[in-house]
Amino acid sequence: MAGFTFRRFGVTFSFMTQTVSLPLWAFILIILFAAVTFASHFLFPSVRWFFRKRAERVIARLNERLQRPIEPFKLARRYDMIQRLIYDPVVTEAIVEHARKEGIPENVAFEKARRYAREIVPSFSATAYFTIGTRLARWLSKSLYRIKLGSFDRKRLNEIDPDATVVFVMNHRSNMDYVLVTYLAARAGALSYAVGEWARVWPLAPLIRMMGAYFIRRKSRGNLYRKVLARYVQMATRGGVSQAVFPEGGLSLNGFLAPPRMGLLNYIVEDFDAERREVIFVPVAINYDRVLEDSILIAADQSGTRRFRPSWGSVVKKVLRHLWLRVTRRFRGFGTASVSFGEPLELSKFHAKIDEDLTEAIAKALMQRIADVTPVLGVPIVARNILKSSPIARDDLINCVAQELEELTKRRLPCPRRKPDELVNDALSRLRGRQLIIEDDSAISPTDRGQAVLAFYANSIAHHFDAPAAKLSEISAVAE
Numbered sequence: 055m056a057g058f059t060f061r062r063f064g065v066t067f068s069f070m071t072q073t074v075s076l077p078l079w080a081f082i083l084i085i086l087f088a089a090v091t092f093a094s095h096f097l098f099p100s101v102r103w104f105f106r107k108r109a110e111r112v113i114a115r116l117n118e119r120l121q122r123p124i125e126p127f128k129l130a131r132r133y134d135m136i137q138r139l140i141y142d143p144v145v146t147e148a149i150v151e152h153a154r155k156e157g158i159p160e161n162v163a164f165e166k167a168r169r170y171a172r173e174i175v176p177s178f179s180a181t182a183y184f185t186i187g188t189r190l191a192r193w194l195s196k197s198l199y200r201i202k203l204g205s206f207d208r209k210r211l212n213e214i215d216p217d218a219t220v221v222f223v224m225n226h227r228s229n230m231d232y233v234l235v236t237y238l239a240a241r242a243g244a245l246s247y248a249v250g251e252w253a254r255v256w257p258l259a260p261l262i263r264m265m266g267a268y269f270i271r272r273k274s275r276g277n278l279y280r281k282v283l284a285r286y287v288q289m290a291t292r293g294g295v296s297q298a299v300f301p302e303g304g305l306s307l308n309g310f311l312a313p314p315r316m317g318l319l320n321y322i323v324e325d326f327d328a329e330r331r332e333v334i335f336v337p338v339a340i341n342y343d344r345v346l347e348d349s350i351l352i353a354a355d356q357s358g359t360r361r362f363r364p365s366w367g368s369v370v371k372k373v374l375r376h377l378w379l380r381v382t383r384r385f386r387g388f389g390t391a392s393v394s395f396g397e398p399l400e401l402s403k404f405h406a407k408i409d410e411d412l413t414e415a416i417a418k419a420l421m422q423r424i425a426d427v428t429p430v431l432g433v434p435i436v437a438r439n440i441l442k443s444s445p446i447a448r449d450d451l452i453n454c455v456a457q458e459l460e461e462l463t464k465r466r467l468p469c470p471r472r473k474p475d476e477l478v479n480d481a482l483s484r485l486r487g488r489q490l491i492i493e494d495d496s497a498i499s500p501t502d503r504g505q506a507v508l509a510f511y512a513n514s515i516a517h518h519f520d521a522p523a524a525k526l527s528e529i530s531a532v533a534e
């Protein structure tokens with residue numbers, strides 16, 4: 055019998071040709087482990103190579119038709135990006151500082167930084183963005199709204215240096231904002247959004263990461279976290295990644311533009327080096343005839359707590375109602391959604407006044423440029439005039455709206471092109487359908503519920519009219 059004899063231990067190993075019997079589950083487990091090891095050593099690298107090559111071909115094809123090709127930074131592997139971020143000298147310094155301050159070992163602080171980096175860094179997939187994301191965005195936008203471009207200086211925007219980093223700075227009215235802008239900017243390139251912690255839930259978080267968005271924590275005062283975030287934003291900006299930022303830091307609860315938060319802008323401004331790469335901020339203003347979540351936002355504003363937690367029941371009810379309207383062909387859309395692009399701000403050419411903080415001056419200028427091109431739409435202008443002179447007769451309302459539109463058009467503001475009577479009648483039927491106004495034989499006035507909703511829409515364009523000073527100074531104020 056073949057085998058080995060270890061005399062010292064008094065044991066004879068004669069098992070090489072022996073039969074071994076083992077339970078089926080153990081056998082299956084062994085085969086499974088063997089298969090995985092074989093695949094990871096021999097098959098996965100070639101499979102990975104195959105997919106990588108395919109992805110490269112997709113990206114090469116995409117880059118031919120995009121105005122701004124997808125930057126290599128965006129295509130870097132997530133793992134590599136995380137490593138690059140945590141071994142960045144500024145982050146390393148912050149790790150050492152954090153360990154010293156907290157009295158913890160450096161490797162513990164290092165792990166914390168790694169966790170932050172993993173939370174922030176996206177895992178962009180060009181295929182997911184351009185084949186699913188932009189198509190879904192297009193379908194959603196077009197099926198819910200009539201989409202209009204407001205101010206849009208095509209020549210000026212086409213002149214933007216293709217090597218510059220473009221940062222779209224947008225007002226935040228609805229969760230449709232990023233859907234609309236993703237759709238409208240799809241030909242220009244892929245946008246990377248800064249997303250608040252609200253979306254850090256499964257399965258939303260991995261999907262959002264695949265769309266190239268990066269997560270941010272608001273209200274995190276920790277220096278280590280802030281340094282990791284700052285360096286990520288700075289690396290992406292240096293890498294030429296097109297970004298989209300909502301400087302208000304959240305949805306507008308009352309329709310007015312909220313004061314800007316300056317953290318992200320400051321990271322970009324602080325690290326700016328005109329010799330390396332220009333940064334161009336493009337202000338974007340969005341307005342709607344109907345903000346999908348208006349009642350939730352108004353309720354949050356009235357309660358004074360920024361919490362939007364609609365119950366699952368109410369969401370499902372709304373979706374079912376919407377589907378029913380579509381099935382019965384009674385859905386007539388939510389009216390117009392309009393997007394305007396303001397005067398771009400080139401960072402190298404922007405100079406603050408001597409005693410002014412540069413980031414603050416840029417934030418103010420951007421908010422002003424957003425305000426300047428906020429589109430005027432039917433529901434906001436009708437709501438404004440009803441609130442101004444309620445009760446108001448329909449003909450008087452049409453006259454007031456016509457007058458205001460004429461004035462605004464002279465000032466080259468983005469206004470609807472429909473005739474005033476058509477515009478007013480359409481807006482009134484939308485407001486009446488939601489029981490926000492009542493109209494008897496002689497006049498129109500808001501219902502109790504309608505008062506707040508009408509104000510929400512009227513506020514979105516209030517700054518275009520004669521008493522804007524108070525609110526505009528608020529827009530320019532620093533966020534507390």
Ligand SMILES: CCCCCCCCCCCCCCCC(=O)SCCNC(=O)CCNC(=O)[C@H](O)C(C)(C)COP(=O)(O)OP(=O)(O)OC[C@H]1O[C@@H](n2cnc3c(N)ncnc32)[C@H](O)[C@@H]1OP(=O)(O)O
Pocket residue numbers: 187188190191194226232233236247248249250251262265267270271272273274275280284299300301302303304305315316317318319320411413414532533534
């Ligand atoms: C269906 C198909 C769809 C397809 C398409 C999919 C796309 C894929 C989904 C995308 C989905 C996107 C959805 C996004 C919707 C949101 O989530 S909006 C909310 C998130 N966005 C933002 O908040 C952006 C703006 N916010 C900021 O910049 C904030 O400052 C930060 C960085 C987040 C921090 O927020 P915070 O903790 O509240 O602090 P805040 O007081 O605002 O700022 C303090 C910082 O500002 C600095 N600062 C303050 N004043 C000044 C000053 N005068 N000068 C210089 N610095 C100053 C301070 O130094 C401080 O910096 P640190 O020392 O902390 O680094």
